Amino acid sequence: MDTISFAFQGLIPAFIFFTVIYGFAKGVPVYDSFVSGAKDGIGIIIGIFPYVLAIFIAVKTFEASGAHDFIKNMFSIVAAPLHIPAEVFSVAIVKPFSNAASLGIFTEILKSSGPDSLASMMAAVIMGSAETTFYVLAVYLGAVGIKKTKYLVPVCLAADMTGVVIVIILVKLLY
Amino acid sequence: MNTVWLVVVCISIVFAAINGRIDGFTKAMFEAGKAAVEVCLYLVGIVSLWLGLTKILEDSGLIYKLSNFFRPAISFLFKNIPEGHPSITSMTLNLLANLFGLGNAATPLGIKAMEDLQTLNTENDTITFEMMLFIVINTSSIQLIPFTTIGLLASYGSQNPNVIILPTIIATVISSATAVGILYLFKKFSRKDR
Numbered sequence: 001m002d003t004i005s006f007a008f009q010g011l012i013p014a015f016i017f018f019t020v021i022y023g024f025a026k027g028v029p030v031y032d033s034f035v036s037g038a039k040d041g042i043g044i045i046i047g048i049f050p051y052v053l054a055i056f057i058a059v060k061t062f063e064a065s066g067a068h069d070f071i072k073n074m075f076s077i078v079a080a081p082l083h084i085p086a087e088v089f090s091v092a093i094v095k096p097f098s099n100a101a102s103l104g105i106f107t108e109i110l111k112s113s114g115p116d117s118l119a120s121m122m123a124a125v126i127m128g129s130a131e132t133t134f135y136v137l138a139v140y141l142g143a144v145g146i147k148k149t150k151y152l153v154p155v156c157l158a159a160d161m162t163g164v165v166i167v168i169i170l171v172k173l174l175y
Numbered sequence: 176m177n178t179v180w181l182v183v184v185c186i187s188i189v190f191a192a193i194n195g196r197i198d199g200f201t202k203a204m205f206e207a208g209k210a211a212v213e214v215c216l217y218l219v220g221i222v223s224l225w226l227g228l229t230k231i232l233e234d235s236g237l238i239y240k241l242s243n244f245f246r247p248a249i250s251f252l253f254k255n256i257p258e259g260h261p262s263i264t265s266m267t268l269n270l271l272a273n274l275f276g277l278g279n280a281a282t283p284l285g286i287k288a289m290e291d292l293q294t295l296n297t298e299n300d301t302i303t304f305e306m307m308l309f310i311v312i313n314t315s316s317i318q319l320i321p322f323t324t325i326g327l328l329a330s331y332g333s334q335n336p337n338v339i340i341l342p343t344i345i346a347t348v349i350s351s352a353t354a355v356g357i358l359y360l361f362k363k364f365s366r367k368d369r
Contacts, residue, residue, distance in 0.1 A: 037230020041223025128321030
């Protein structure tokens with residue numbers, strides 16, 4: 001594991017090193033090129049900011065209003081007879097919106113039910129296999145100013161839900 | 176997105192009222208503002224960094240070699256993208272970054288990919304099928320080894336945190352395939368959009 005993670009950590013530095021050396025070898029003014037590319041960054045982020053803000057308002061108020069706890073309790077009514085830990089749904093609901101928030105919930109699960117429990121295993125696999133869907137949607141669509149998204153949002157929602165069901169079945173089968 | 180946002184915000188307001196947490200709601204809104212600024216400030220740095228690096232790749236011509244190299248794999252899915260188009264490279268780099276769990280690198284490269292895809296778009300504010308496919312693959316996340324999660328499991332004293340690797344890979348592959356399948360299903364039933 002240590003060697004693998006070392007190799008992965010080395011990926012970005014190796015990529016940067018290669019890019020700069022290759023550019024230099026090809027006679028590119030690497031410093032000027034870098035600066036002219038990097039100057040576009042701030043413009044992109046200014047364009048994205050309102051979208052990110054909208055998503056954050058939705059997530060933070062959803063948590064603070066108690067709506068999140070309510071939905072979690074609803075799920076636990078369904079989940080208990082199936083022997084699925086209710087905490088899993090917290091991660092599943094929050095992960096599509098915010099990585100930081102879902103990490104917080106995951107850490108709570110680790111503390112409360114132990115790192116080798118079924119709840120922790122399921123939550124861990126969801127953490128690894130799900131994405132921050134709405135954040136990605138907001139940022140990627142915001143970056144190019146797309147407003148008409150056709151059927152993208154329902155597809156993403158359906159895919160996320162299927163993903164969680166797959167994880168629950170898979171972890172149930174394997175442990 | 177309009178519907179999703181409206182529903183979530185309305186639910187929050189109603190629940191805040193019922194639970195007597197209106198003050199919490201207001202506080203959360205200001206916290207959201209702060210968090211959004213923090214995230215964007217952080218993004219300015221890395222997005223600019225990656226844009227600078229990809230500019231070097233572009234000027235040195237390497238980006239075109241890379242895109243030719245990955246062309247077969249990407250064009251299998253993205254059939255309508257012309258040969259040698261920069262979006263192939265930016266999408267490839269983004270997907271590779273995701274694969275290796277390099278989230279910090281993946282977002283800027285994804286934004287770059289969206290901009291490259293936008294150059295092929297004839298209607299500026301309407302999404303193309305290629306964009307949808309790219310986003311769907313992105314949001315179903317193809318990741319080989321979830322380092323953060325394993326790290327957390329280990330730090331809380333898990334006996335063998337690596338056991339989650341296999342189910343994570345299986346789950347991510349199945350869910351990505353399902354996601355692409357669902358997208359094609361929707362495409363099939365909304366012919367009028369094409």
